C-alpha cells in the first residue's frame with residue numbers, strides 16, 4: 025500500500041481523501057497515485073546513487089516513463105532531481121511538455137523512427153540508447169543531416185538471465201534487445217561508433233529484465249559490462265565515460281512476496297562492482313546511471329473499482345466466489361500477460377467482518393480476465409462496494425487498452441487531502457470519434 029493510506033471510520037483514505045469521495049468525483053474504475061509516495065521513492069533512488077557513488081564519479085537516475093508517465097509525473101521526477109527515460113515520440117513529447125530539459129532526457133527503443141531520432145537530437149537529449157548496428161547507421165545519418173554530433177549509449181546484452189516472467193527478461197541471447205557481448209556485436213558497434221563522424225560514444229547500457237530481487241544478478245551484469253569497458257580501453261585507447269545499469273528493481277505486489285532490497289542495497293552493490301573495476305583496470309571511474317520505473321511508481325498507485333455481479337461457482341473442492349468489477353484486463357493486463365498476482369481490499373467501509381475466499385474478475389468477455397486470483401474479502405460484499413487493488417501504479421494505465429470499447433480510466437493524484445486530475449477519464453464518445461462512420 026502507498027505510504028499515505030489510512031482507514032477513517034472504516035473507509036480507506038489515500039493521501040487524506042476517501043475512496044468514495046474519489047469515485048464520486050472522478051468515476052470508477054480510477055487510478056489513484058499517492059504523490060508523496062512516488063516522490064519519496066524517486067528521492068530515495070537519487071539519494072542512494074548520490075551516496076554510493078560520491079567517491080566515484082557520481083550518477084543519475086532516469087525514471088523509466090514507460091511505467092507511468094504524465095506531464096505532472098515527469099515534472100515531479102525532475103523536481104526530485106531525476107532525469108526521464110523515454111522510448112517513443114509520445115513519452116519524449118510528454119517529458120518535453122513537462123519542461124524537462126533535453127539534457128535530462130534519454131531515448132530508448134529497438135526500432136526508433138527517423139522522426140523520433142530527429143526530435144531527440146533537436147531536444148538535445150543526454151543520450152540516444154542504440155540497440156542495433158542498423159540503428160547506429162540511421163542515427164549517424166540523421167545527426168549528419170542536422171550537422172550535429174549524437175551522444176550514443178550502446179545497449180549490450182551481458183548474458184545474465186534474471187527477472188520475473190520470461191516476457192520481461194531481456195539479457196539472454198535469444199530475444200530482440202541489445203548488442204551481444206559474446207558474439208562480438210557489441211565490440212563491432214563500438215568500432216563503428218568510434219569511426220563515425222557524427223556520433224560520440226558516451227556510454228554502455230545494460231538492462232537485464234524486470235521485477236528482479238537478486239542483487240547478485242545486477243552485480244553479475246555490472247561486472248560483464250565493466251569488463252567490456254576495460255576491453256574497449258585496451259583495444260581502442262578510449263575510456264567510455266558513462267555506464268547505465270538499466271532498471272528492473274522489484275516491488276511487492278502481495279504480502280507473500282519477498283521484501284525487495286532497499287535502493288541503497290542495490291546501488292552499494294553496483295558501486296562495489298565499479299570500485300573493483302577501477303582498481304583492476306586503472307581507468308577513471310565512469311559516471312553511472314540507472315533506470316527504475318516500477319520501483320518508483322508501482323507501490324504509489326492503487327486502482328479503485330466498483331463491485332457489480334457476485335456469483336458463487338460450485339466446485340468439487342468447495343465453492344468459489346467470483347466478484348466482478350467494472351474494469352479488468354483493459355486497465356490491468358498484467359495478470360493475463362505475466363500471471364502477475366495482486367491483492368484487493370474492501371475500500372468503502374470496514375473490511376473486517378467474516379471473510380470469504382474470492383476471485384476478483386473484470387467485465388471483459390474472456391475467462392482469463394482475472395484481476396486477483398485468490399483473496400479473502402468480506403462476506404457481506406455487494407454491488408456498489410468499492411475495492412482497492414494496490415501496487416498498480418506501474419504498467420497499469422501505461423499498458424491499458426480499449427478492449428471491448430471500454431474507455432480507459434482517468435488518473436488522479438492525491439496529496440495532503442487534495443486531489444488533482446492527471447489524465448482525464450475517456451468516454452465512449454471519445455472512442456466513437458475515432459470511428460469514421462459513427
Ligand code: LLP
Pocket residue numbers: 088090091109132192231233234235270271272273315316317318319358418419423
Ligand atoms: N530500462 C529499460 C531499458 C527497460 O526496458 C525497462 C523496462 C526499464 C528501464 C524499467 O524497468 P522497471 O524498473 O520498471 O522494471 N511491462 C512489464 C515490464 C516490462 C518492462 C520493460 N522495460 C510489466 O508490467 O511488468
